[in-house]
Amino acid sequence: MTKILHVDTSPRGQRSHSRTLTNNFVADWKNSYLNSTIIYRDIGHQIVPPVSETWIAAAFSPPDTHTPELNTALQLSNELIDELIDCDRYIFSVPMYNFGIPANFKAYIGQVCRVGRTFAVNLQGGYEGLLVGKKMLVITARGGSFPVGTPAASFDFQEPYIRTIFGLMGVTDITFVHAENLAMKGDAREQSLQLVKTKLAALITEWS
Numbered sequence: 282m283t284k285i286l287h288v289d290t291s292p293r294g295q296r297s298h299s300r301t302l303t304n305n306f307v308a309d310w311k312n313s314y315l316n317s318t319i320i321y322r323d324i325g326h327q328i329v330p331p332v333s334e335t336w337i338a339a340a341f342s343p344p345d346t347h348t349p350e351l352n353t354a355l356q357l358s359n360e361l362i363d364e365l366i367d368c369d370r371y372i373f374s375v376p377m378y379n380f381g382i383p384a385n386f387k388a389y390i391g392q393v394c395r396v397g398r399t400f401a402v403n404l405q406g407g408y409e410g411l412l413v414g415k416k417m418l419v420i421t422a423r424g425g426s427f428p429v430g431t432p433a434a435s436f437d438f439q440e441p442y443i444r445t446i447f448g449l450m451g452v453t454d455i456t457f458v459h460a461e462n463l464a465m466k467g468d469a470r471e472q473s474l475q476l477v478k479t480k481l482a483a484l485i486t487e488w489s
Protein backbone atom coordinates (compact mmCIF):
# COMPACT_ATOMS: atom_id res chain seq x y z
CA MET A 282 0.00 0.00 0.00
CA THR A 283 1.33 3.44 -0.95
CA LYS A 284 0.90 6.24 1.55
CA ILE A 285 0.84 9.71 0.03
CA LEU A 286 1.15 13.02 1.85
CA HIS A 287 -0.79 15.73 -0.04
CA VAL A 288 0.01 19.28 1.07
CA ASP A 289 -1.70 22.41 -0.29
CA THR A 290 0.20 25.63 0.35
CA SER A 291 -1.77 28.36 -1.44
CA PRO A 292 -3.56 30.85 0.82
CA ARG A 293 -6.26 30.89 -1.86
CA GLY A 294 -9.11 28.40 -1.88
CA GLN A 295 -11.23 27.68 -4.94
CA ARG A 296 -9.45 30.37 -6.98
CA SER A 297 -6.11 28.61 -6.52
CA HIS A 298 -4.76 26.99 -9.69
CA SER A 299 -2.16 24.93 -7.84
CA ARG A 300 -4.83 23.48 -5.52
CA THR A 301 -7.28 22.70 -8.33
CA LEU A 302 -4.68 21.00 -10.52
CA THR A 303 -3.34 19.04 -7.55
CA ASN A 304 -6.76 18.04 -6.21
CA ASN A 305 -7.72 16.75 -9.67
CA PHE A 306 -4.46 14.80 -9.90
CA VAL A 307 -4.95 13.26 -6.45
CA ALA A 308 -8.56 12.32 -7.30
CA ASP A 309 -7.42 10.65 -10.55
CA TRP A 310 -4.62 8.91 -8.65
CA LYS A 311 -7.06 7.52 -6.06
CA ASN A 312 -9.30 6.20 -8.82
CA SER A 313 -6.35 4.49 -10.52
CA TYR A 314 -4.63 3.11 -7.41
CA LEU A 315 -7.34 2.02 -5.03
CA ASN A 316 -4.88 0.79 -2.40
CA SER A 317 -3.28 4.25 -1.93
CA THR A 318 -3.87 6.11 1.31
CA ILE A 319 -3.85 9.91 1.20
CA ILE A 320 -2.91 12.02 4.22
CA TYR A 321 -3.93 15.65 3.71
CA ARG A 322 -2.59 18.95 5.09
CA ASP A 323 -3.75 22.43 4.18
CA ILE A 324 -0.99 24.76 5.31
CA GLY A 325 -2.45 27.60 3.22
CA HIS A 326 -5.37 27.80 5.63
CA GLN A 327 -4.18 26.00 8.78
CA ILE A 328 -1.02 28.09 9.14
CA VAL A 329 2.07 26.50 10.64
CA PRO A 330 3.95 28.98 12.88
CA PRO A 331 7.55 29.95 12.14
CA VAL A 332 10.24 28.64 14.50
CA SER A 333 10.60 30.58 17.77
CA GLU A 334 13.39 31.08 20.31
CA THR A 335 11.97 28.22 22.45
CA TRP A 336 11.73 26.00 19.35
CA ILE A 337 15.40 26.64 18.53
CA ALA A 338 16.46 25.95 22.13
CA ALA A 339 14.57 22.64 22.01
CA ALA A 340 15.67 21.55 18.53
CA PHE A 341 19.35 22.07 19.32
CA SER A 342 19.47 20.39 22.75
CA PRO A 343 19.28 16.71 23.76
CA PRO A 344 15.64 15.51 24.19
CA ASP A 345 16.41 14.02 27.63
CA THR A 346 17.19 17.55 28.92
CA HIS A 347 13.90 19.03 27.73
CA THR A 348 11.53 20.79 30.11
CA PRO A 349 7.76 20.46 29.43
CA GLU A 350 7.95 23.89 27.73
CA LEU A 351 10.66 22.71 25.31
CA ASN A 352 8.72 19.51 24.59
CA THR A 353 5.62 21.55 23.77
CA ALA A 354 7.64 23.80 21.45
CA LEU A 355 8.53 20.77 19.29
CA GLN A 356 5.14 19.06 19.35
CA LEU A 357 3.87 20.28 15.95
CA SER A 358 7.31 19.87 14.38
CA ASN A 359 7.39 16.23 15.56
CA GLU A 360 3.89 15.62 14.22
CA LEU A 361 4.78 17.07 10.78
CA ILE A 362 8.06 15.14 10.62
CA ASP A 363 6.39 11.86 11.68
CA GLU A 364 3.98 12.38 8.77
CA LEU A 365 6.89 12.81 6.31
CA ILE A 366 8.60 9.68 7.68
CA ASP A 367 5.38 7.67 7.58
CA CYS A 368 4.48 8.51 3.95
CA ASP A 369 6.25 7.08 0.87
CA ARG A 370 5.34 9.91 -1.47
CA TYR A 371 4.65 13.59 -1.24
CA ILE A 372 2.47 15.77 -3.48
CA PHE A 373 2.81 19.50 -2.82
CA SER A 374 0.91 22.29 -4.56
CA VAL A 375 2.91 25.52 -4.45
CA PRO A 376 2.24 29.03 -5.82
CA MET A 377 5.21 31.16 -6.87
CA TYR A 378 5.39 34.26 -4.67
CA ASN A 379 8.08 36.89 -5.25
CA PHE A 380 10.01 34.37 -7.37
CA GLY A 381 10.07 31.96 -4.42
CA ILE A 382 7.59 30.19 -2.18
CA PRO A 383 4.82 31.59 0.08
CA ALA A 384 5.90 32.48 3.63
CA ASN A 385 3.54 29.88 5.10
CA PHE A 386 5.33 27.11 3.15
CA LYS A 387 8.68 28.49 4.34
CA ALA A 388 7.36 28.27 7.92
CA TYR A 389 6.42 24.60 7.33
CA ILE A 390 9.94 23.90 6.02
CA GLY A 391 11.31 25.60 9.16
CA GLN A 392 9.34 23.14 11.28
CA VAL A 393 10.36 19.98 9.40
CA CYS A 394 13.98 20.74 8.54
CA ARG A 395 15.50 19.45 11.78
CA VAL A 396 18.91 18.06 12.61
CA GLY A 397 18.70 14.51 13.97
CA ARG A 398 15.18 14.04 12.58
CA THR A 399 15.15 14.84 8.86
CA PHE A 400 18.88 15.35 8.28
CA ALA A 401 22.11 14.57 10.11
CA VAL A 402 25.52 16.22 10.12
CA ASN A 403 28.22 13.58 9.81
CA LEU A 404 31.72 13.64 11.32
CA GLN A 405 33.19 15.25 8.21
CA GLY A 406 30.69 18.10 8.54
CA GLY A 407 28.64 16.92 5.55
CA TYR A 408 24.86 16.56 5.48
CA GLU A 409 23.00 13.27 5.33
CA GLY A 410 19.31 13.26 4.47
CA LEU A 411 17.18 11.02 6.68
CA LEU A 412 14.01 10.93 4.53
CA VAL A 413 15.21 8.10 2.30
CA GLY A 414 13.37 6.27 -0.49
CA LYS A 415 10.74 9.01 -0.94
CA LYS A 416 9.28 10.40 -4.16
CA MET A 417 7.92 13.91 -4.46
CA LEU A 418 5.70 15.66 -7.00
CA VAL A 419 5.46 19.46 -6.89
CA ILE A 420 2.73 21.19 -8.89
CA THR A 421 3.39 24.92 -9.07
CA ALA A 422 1.34 27.90 -10.25
CA ARG A 423 3.05 31.01 -11.59
CA GLY A 424 1.90 34.31 -13.06
CA GLY A 425 4.81 34.43 -15.51
CA SER A 426 7.11 31.86 -17.08
CA PHE A 427 10.74 31.00 -16.45
CA PRO A 428 11.88 28.70 -19.29
CA VAL A 429 15.19 26.91 -18.80
CA GLY A 430 17.88 28.41 -21.03
CA THR A 431 16.34 31.90 -21.07
CA PRO A 432 17.36 34.94 -18.94
CA ALA A 433 14.03 34.61 -17.05
CA ALA A 434 15.16 31.25 -15.64
CA SER A 435 17.49 33.05 -13.21
CA PHE A 436 14.42 34.52 -11.45
CA ASP A 437 13.14 31.07 -10.51
CA PHE A 438 14.07 30.63 -6.84
CA GLN A 439 11.12 28.31 -6.30
CA GLU A 440 12.16 25.03 -7.96
CA PRO A 441 15.90 25.32 -7.02
CA TYR A 442 15.01 26.11 -3.39
CA ILE A 443 12.56 23.22 -3.04
CA ARG A 444 15.06 20.83 -4.69
CA THR A 445 17.87 21.99 -2.39
CA ILE A 446 16.00 21.98 0.92
CA PHE A 447 14.15 18.69 0.36
CA GLY A 448 17.39 17.25 -1.08
CA LEU A 449 19.11 18.16 2.19
CA MET A 450 16.48 16.05 3.95
CA GLY A 451 17.15 13.14 1.54
CA VAL A 452 14.32 13.66 -0.94
CA THR A 453 16.09 13.74 -4.30
CA ASP A 454 13.50 12.10 -6.57
CA ILE A 455 11.43 15.23 -7.24
CA THR A 456 9.22 15.84 -10.27
CA PHE A 457 8.04 19.39 -11.01
CA VAL A 458 5.06 20.38 -13.12
CA HIS A 459 4.74 24.13 -13.59
CA ALA A 460 1.50 25.86 -14.57
CA GLU A 461 2.85 29.11 -16.00
CA ASN A 462 1.63 32.34 -17.59
CA LEU A 463 -1.44 32.32 -15.34
CA ALA A 464 -1.41 36.14 -15.10
CA MET A 465 -1.54 36.38 -18.91
CA LYS A 466 -4.80 36.84 -20.73
CA GLY A 467 -5.85 34.60 -23.56
CA ASP A 468 -3.89 31.88 -25.31
CA ALA A 469 -0.65 31.75 -23.28
CA ARG A 470 -2.55 30.95 -20.07
CA GLU A 471 -4.93 28.43 -21.64
CA GLN A 472 -2.11 26.69 -23.53
CA SER A 473 -0.11 26.38 -20.32
CA LEU A 474 -3.07 24.92 -18.38
CA GLN A 475 -3.78 22.47 -21.19
CA LEU A 476 -0.13 21.38 -21.30
CA VAL A 477 -0.08 20.86 -17.53
CA LYS A 478 -3.27 18.77 -17.64
CA THR A 479 -1.70 16.57 -20.35
CA LYS A 480 1.52 16.19 -18.31
CA LEU A 481 -0.43 15.31 -15.15
CA ALA A 482 -2.57 12.76 -17.01
CA ALA A 483 0.66 11.07 -18.19
CA LEU A 484 2.09 11.12 -14.66
CA ILE A 485 -0.75 8.92 -13.38
CA THR A 486 1.16 6.03 -14.99
CA GLU A 487 4.69 7.48 -15.25
CA TRP A 488 4.90 8.44 -11.53
CA SER A 489 3.58 5.07 -10.34
Ligand SMILES: Cc1cc2nc3c(=O)[nH]c(=O)nc-3n(C[C@H](O)[C@H](O)[C@H](O)COP(=O)(O)O)c2cc1C
Pocket residue numbers: 291292293296297298299300375376377378379380381422423424425426463464
Ligand atom coordinates in the same frame (compact mmCIF):
# COMPACT_ATOMS: atom_id res chain seq x y z
C1 LIG B 1 1.90 37.89 -3.31
C2 LIG B 1 2.07 37.33 -4.70
C3 LIG B 1 3.32 37.27 -5.28
C4 LIG B 1 3.47 36.74 -6.55
N1 LIG B 1 4.72 36.67 -7.10
C5 LIG B 1 4.89 36.13 -8.33
C6 LIG B 1 6.18 36.03 -8.92
O1 LIG B 1 7.18 36.42 -8.34
N2 LIG B 1 6.28 35.47 -10.14
C7 LIG B 1 5.20 34.99 -10.83
O2 LIG B 1 5.36 34.47 -11.92
N3 LIG B 1 3.96 35.07 -10.30
C8 LIG B 1 3.77 35.63 -9.06
N4 LIG B 1 2.53 35.71 -8.51
C9 LIG B 1 1.38 35.13 -9.26
C10 LIG B 1 1.03 33.75 -8.69
O3 LIG B 1 2.13 32.87 -8.79
C11 LIG B 1 -0.18 33.16 -9.44
O4 LIG B 1 -1.28 34.01 -9.18
C12 LIG B 1 -0.51 31.76 -9.01
O5 LIG B 1 -1.65 31.32 -9.74
C13 LIG B 1 -0.79 31.66 -7.51
O6 LIG B 1 -1.04 30.31 -7.14
P1 LIG B 1 -2.52 29.81 -6.78
O7 LIG B 1 -3.38 30.08 -8.01
O8 LIG B 1 -2.37 28.35 -6.52
O9 LIG B 1 -2.99 30.56 -5.58
C14 LIG B 1 2.34 36.26 -7.26
C15 LIG B 1 1.07 36.34 -6.66
C16 LIG B 1 0.92 36.87 -5.40
C17 LIG B 1 -0.45 36.92 -4.79
